[in-house]
Amino acid sequence: MKKILIVDDAVFMRLSIKNILKDEEFEFFEAANGREAVQEYIKHRPDLVTMDITMPDMTGIEALKQIIDYDKNAVVMMISAMGQETMVREAIIAGAKTFIIKPFKEEQITKTIKKLLAL
Numbered sequence: 001m002k003k004i005l006i007v008d009d010a011v012f013m014r015l016s017i018k019n020i021l022k023d024e025e026f027e028f029f030e031a032a033n034g035r036e037a038v039q040e041y042i043k044h045r046p047d048l049v050t051m052d053i054t055m056p057d058m059t060g061i062e063a064l065k066q067i068i069d070y071d072k073n074a075v076v077m078m079i080s081a082m083g084q085e086t087m088v089r090e091a092i093i094a095g096a097k098t099f100i101i102k103p104f105k106e107e108q109i110t111k112t113i114k115k116l117l118a119l
Contacts, residue, residue: 005029005046007037009055020106034058038066053080068095
């Protein structure tokens, strides 16, 4: 069973992503900020991370950099309302595999995750 770490400071967004993927065979872990994301990544070694950018304590970009430093093969998908070109570029340079802008369509999430996990 593939493991997915969902990182977002908004509880409803974490639940939304879990609900979108509820029919798939995934095990979910959650984090509410970048600092928790790094800790949960090290603890569970998920197959994929969905990462918000704007969060308290540590941003998604900072967490992405720490996760990639720990595991250069980490698969991190950024999901954020902050779709400015500079944020997208910074995330991709830091190691994100792709970037999805909120609001997103359910099939966009499912299709992207399956593609990244080669399912």
